[in-house]
Amino acid sequence: ETQTPDSDSSVPPPHVLIFPFPIQGHMNCMLYLSEMLVYSGFHITLLLTDHNLSLLRNNNNNSHPSSLPNIPRLRVLSISDCLPADHPRNLDGWVELLDSLKTNAYPLYKSLLLDLCKMDDVGADGFPAVTCVIADGILPFMIDASEEVGVPAIAFRTASASSLWIYYCIPQLIQSGEVPFRDGEDWDEPINSIPGMESFLRRRDLPSPCRLAKNPEDKVLQLLTTCTAHSERTRGLILNTLETLESISLEQIRAHMPTTYAIGPLHEMVRAYRSQNNVCAHDKSVSLWHQDCTCMTWLDQQPHRSVIYVSYGSVAVMTRESLIEFWIALVNSGEHFLWVVRSDLLRGEEWTNIWDSLSLEVRKGTEERGCIVSWVPQVEVLAHPAVGCFLTHSGWNSTLESIVGGVPMLCWPFAVDQQINSRLVGEVWRIGLDMKDVCDETTIEKMVRAAMNGETASEIRKNAHDLAKMVKNSVVEGGSTFENFQRLIEHIKSLCK
């Protein structure tokens, strides 16, 4: 393992505490950041919740005896999120999770950080005192707590820069009367009050909190407005994106938050570092579900670019009716499909209950062409040559992972930033088709066919391939992401002096 010791050896390398909002999409990219900071000689404490730590321990995706990511100078600590074990830690329960962290877990965090930053000497586990915090930007109270105990704190927003810029402009959207929506308004109307997005942004492309708010005081709308404005007051802002992919939004954001570091796609920067430095890729996951790798054997048996991979991320929740529309459409498309159906995807029931209600044709088609599993190693799946398209909910990590894999997308966004992400894919980068707000099997079937075969499919596949090449060049020496990351390292060191 190679590392770059600091030129000024008198100053010990920083020890950064990293605190993601405790859901998969946020944990993954912040673990990748942790790993890259370790390779720059830092000590890292990754702070999870007791609930997620026990899930990690039970799903044994990592061969390391602790079942935790096996990365030197990285340790995992945890605090309680103060919610019952059966609380839905998905789109049905994330606001309560945030509230509980803000009220109940806050004092636990503050006293833990006080212990970790007040150490005089190196602890028994070889970890020195914490000298900096990188916390999820949707946890502004944890950033304030860090500064209150004297530890400089940087914000990390895990979603796209474009969604962040829209959240930052919510006061303008309200002032211009574009939000909240009024009944009967045309959702295809262009939005005019977001600088830089006038040419492609429609009402329906706004993040779901803007679409769903009934009044300007809406809780989630205000929550996102507040935490985004708060990021302006932090020691810096980290985004898992890259200059060329979201240049317009980054330019707008930097006018208000000049210390912004675009260091994505982090998973690709880690992959490039590991392959250049012969670092083993296994046992470094924080996957909350057991990854069913039998799907890789199934993919090996499928022809090139013949499979549509379907996943709705880690927190989406759907109705029985919507799931059945997708099921029938996938079978009627005649394509082979690898489908991730999480155990908690359906509200209040097991998806397996649906099987008996399906027609004989759909059941037969599923047995012949389908592979349904509860969770997969998604980055590996998207790199598999049998995968021809990704039917995705347009979560930001999935979008970046598909871009790096060069896999065109068919987008069906659910919530939060996903609506703007799918618009970027379909209208700006043209590496996929945007199927938002559609949920009938006939249209889904037609769009699956269009995304897999024919002229449109070739066009989006070519664009996806070209974009993948450009993105991969950004994470190695000379690339914008690589250079930004070096600047971030120096910034953190300057904060820890």
Ligand SMILES: O=c1ccn([C@@H]2O[C@H](COP(=O)(O)OP(=O)(O)O[C@H]3OC[C@@H](O)[C@H](O)[C@H]3O)[C@@H](O)[C@H]2O)c(=O)[nH]1
């Ligand atoms: O079977 C699977 C499915 C998904 N995954 C991983 O789970 C992660 C899902 O993250 P996404 O960002 O795509 O979506 P999530 O919905 O889970 O995330 C959430 O936080 C980030 C925001 O951008 C999303 O909009 C929000 O919903 C990805 O890194 C993906 O590789 C698996 O490892 N296996």
